[in-house]
Amino acid sequence: MDRGQAPADAEALVTSGDAQHPANLIPSLCAKFWTLGWGPRLHCAVGGAEGAHEEDSQQPQQRTYLRSPPCHRPSQCTPLFLAAFERRGAGCCIHTHSQWAVLVTLLLESSSSDVFEINNIEQIKGFPRGPSRPGNLGYHDTLRVPVIENTPHEEDLTEHLEAAMDRFPDAYAVLVRRHGVYVWGDTVHKAKTQCESLDYLFQLAVEMRKLGIPWISNVPRIGPDRP
Amino acid sequence: MDRGQAPADAEALVTSGDAQHPANLIPSLCAKFWTLGWGPRLHCAVGGAEGAHEEDSQQPQQRTYLRSPPCHRPSQCTPLFLAAFERRGAGCCIHTHSQWAVLVTLLLESSSSDVFEINNIEQIKGFPRGPSRPGNLGYHDTLRVPVIENTPHEEDLTEHLEAAMDRFPDAYAVLVRRHGVYVWGDTVHKAKTQCESLDYLFQLAVEMRKLGIPWISNVPRIGPDRP
């Protein structure tokens, strides 16, 4: 993707006629996700470009931004996006405060668990097996999303996020207890659909809990073996 | 309905000034249903035309598509759409991963049931009695939607879907456990309204369960007999 010219004036609004340019993709994703009730705070980074619906706070600038007016300092979660970009080669990383994500971490906290696991739900097929494994998860596979504990300062999450990435090398997302979720993907499109699929599964998991249905089940396999 | 010319170039975007043309109907339905939270994966086929919000995967092409660029292979659920078109003469078939549909199949699984049944709800009147019976269901009739077990590969659902169609010759929908629902109708409009009515009933059924209200009831008939 053509990232275009770095603007001469850091305060200038970057514009592009290309719908795939981060200057267009990021606001469009933010607007779309906002309507889905993913909380007033949503962060999305495409490569080095970052867009925010969030109160930005103290943090040194660490790389080139698409647009970096002095009145908006880069968000605290930049190092977390960098972890996804650099460790996993992600093309896009999305951070939300989705209530379903937060509720799942609270339910897991009650059982002292630090990993969300669900299987035998069709939507699981929306996730790749992992960077080193071809294809997507199957219906009977277990999707695992690690949970890390929240820290008072978002930048302190980085080392825990990186540790979780190491512990779960095939994961495309990390939940943060009482906070939200980070989801990444190889491309903007994949990050978006994986974020949507994950939120679908978090919401389903909360409703399953309300109805007394366990997240992990043992369902017999039907149909022939296929490659 | 005029299906128009098969495009000379399989990659060309098919366009039409006719709002009822599948090239216009399908994207419009997909966009509308997306906003209803019917999951990021939604499939809709109008006759031979198919539109998708879904990761397409391996499957041989079996009939002429409205538009079939090499980069998007036909979706796995094509044989399922064909079953509706060929066995029931459906004009349109819609497949969703609606959470309400999935939750209903999970609740039925707990009671080892393979059919969703509900009666004495006004919205039931939105469904025809069946292909061989005139008119729509009445308020006191029981709407029955069979449930089939999910398979790891979507194309393997076909024989089970067809068996369910045979077992329930009057059904206009089949639930797939832990997956979603297939709904069809004689026309695009009927498929759409039946899909909406069914989702309404699935959501209502889940809420009824949360409130301890049974799906099947015995309600006395009021008013005169009418034809």
Add this chain to the structure above:
Amino acid sequence: MDRGQAPADAEALVTSGDAQHPANLIPSLCAKFWTLGWGPRLHCAVGGAEGAHEEDSQQPQQRTYLRSPPCHRPSQCTPLFLAAFERRGAGCCIHTHSQWAVLVTLLLESSSSDVFEINNIEQIKGFPRGPSRPGNLGYHDTLRVPVIENTPHEEDLTEHLEAAMDRFPDAYAVLVRRHGVYVWGDTVHKAKTQCESLDYLFQLAVEMRKLGIPWISNVPRIGPDRP
């Protein structure tokens, strides 16, 4: 309100440049309510004008319609609208299949009740005291909405609706068990806001029930007496 000319051709689409004309008001209300999830079936009548999102069915035409093409016969609930227009002088009547309305009637059925009652909720102030009483309900007043049993044929509801209107002369709405609600108002605007307020209260009532909070409470009065 100027109802304009009766169209010479009953099939002609009635149009008007006046935003308050029923030909504009009705589609606008229908579209708006649809997005609120009030079910795929919604009926709205303004004076003699009627718009529908509903499968119309067998019924003799009983008065002049704004537009009455032979392919769409007047809806079954016309006599119910007439009851509101003629008995209460309503300027607009709205009928929805709101799930919250249906769930409230189901919860009341469990306790063999035929009236919804709620008090001490601010939103109650959105309702007039009644046609013969000035002003709106107060915070401590009890809003009462009668419930009638559903009938297989919607036109058979009329006599029960009229009886409920007689029994509750101050009501601006009637719930229909397992079906939905009829709400009317002196003007289109009042019918719309009363319909919204009522749906708000039905949804709140269902959530209160889930949380174990009773609909009727005894809350001490605070503040001075005022006229």
Add this chain to the structure above:
Amino acid sequence: MDRGQAPADAEALVTSGDAQHPANLIPSLCAKFWTLGWGPRLHCAVGGAEGAHEEDSQQPQQRTYLRSPPCHRPSQCTPLFLAAFERRGAGCCIHTHSQWAVLVTLLLESSSSDVFEINNIEQIKGFPRGPSRPGNLGYHDTLRVPVIENTPHEEDLTEHLEAAMDRFPDAYAVLVRRHGVYVWGDTVHKAKTQCESLDYLFQLAVEMRKLGIPWISNVPRIGPDRP
């Protein structure tokens, strides 16, 4: 912000080409919040300008309005907005009948509590510590929102609102039992985001209660001390 000229004609519609002018900000906020399901009644005041989605009622006019046609008297909650403007120097005050806010007050009533308290949720960081304290709340801080009892006449809330402001000098919001919430902020943007964050927390709190998760928890601090 330039408030512009007071219109010579009190009935004239005030218009402005400035998107930040109250004549544009207020309708835009009202429309946005309406779609979030914050109840048909929503009030928003920017400085002396007020916009409403509410049935206005009896009350003497107490200050200059942006637009004050005789047919719409100022809303009953004007003195409440004045309390926020004058006691806290707020730039904007928003009043909603959010169902989540009402449900939180009902849950607190069951435990005879007059303050909503929640801690260890990331979204808490969206609130300032208070007018006299720099920075925002931290993750482990407890957000406190006082609850006052509702009065039959909204203007009688004023003294209770002011007393709650005195009792909780750092609060940016006051809940009204069985009624809704008042939220204010230094600017329109801050009032809007604080209102959104608070509604997020109210909804989360209701869902936590349904799932048996307490609002106040004791979570160990992780990470280094930072300024």
